[in-house]
Amino acid sequence: GQQLNQSPQSMFIQEGEDVSMNCTSSSIFNTWLWYKQDPGEGPVLLIALYKAGELTSNGRLTAQFGITRKDSFLNISASIPSDVGIYFCAGQLGNNDMRFGAGTRLTVKP
Amino acid sequence: NAGVTQTPKFRVLKTGQSMTLLCAQDMNHEYMYWYRQDPGMGLRLIHYSVGEGTTAKGEVPDGYNVSRLKKQNFLLGLESAAPSQTSVYFCASRESSANYGYTFGSGTRLTVV
Secondary structure: OOOEEEEOOEEEEEOOOOEEEEEEEOOOOOEEEEEEEOOOOOOEEEEEEOOOOOEEEEOOEEEEEOOOOOEEEEEEOOOOHHHOEEEEEEEEEEOOEEEEOOOEEEEEEO | OOOEEEEOOEEEEOOOOOEEEEEEEOOOOOEEEEEEEOOOOOOEEEEEEOOOOOOEEOOOOOOOEEEOOOOOEEEEEEOOOOHHHOEEEEEEEEOOOOOOOOEEOOOEEEEEO
C-alpha cells in the first residue's frame, strides 16, 4: 500500500522549544491531516489541510500542505508539558482511503 | 455527547476463539471505520462503512468481518482469532464526504494467546 514516511520517530525537547515534524510520500494526496494521540486514547484531529500550499494554524500549531501534494509538516511553537504524545500525519487518497504515518513520539521536559 | 464508544476496552482471547468488538456513535455520522494500530506502524484500515447496511474492505481485511445493521453501530468480528491479530483496535466515524475529520474511539486492546 501507499506509505507515509513520518519523521522524526521521536523527539525529546525542553519546555519552551519549538518542534517540527514532517511527512512525505511517493504518492499524491488530496488531503493532509495531523492527529495527536494521548496514552490510552484514540487520535484527536489537530489540523486538516485541503489545498496544496495551504498553511493553517491552530493556536501554537501550524501545518502546511506541500505544493507537490506529497508532503506536509507540523510545527509546534513554545512547547508545553501537555504537548507530550504521539503525533500522526494522515493523507487522504480516495473518499474512504486514509493512510497514516507511523507517528512521532514527543517528550517535553519541564 | 459521548462521541464514539468502543466496547470492550481490553480482551484476552485464546487462538481460535471468536469475538465481536462493538463501536457506537451518537453523532449521526454516515461513515464508520475500523483500524488496527501496531507498534511502530500507523493505523491501518480494516473495513469501513459508508452507511447503514453497507460495508467495504480496507487495507488489511483478512480474518475480520463487519456489520452495520444500524447507523449508529459498527461491529468488528474475529471468527477464529490468531496471535497476529493482537493489536489495538480503533473505531472512527465522520460526518460526510466533505469532512475528513475523523472522530476516534478510545480503542480496544486485544491480546490473542
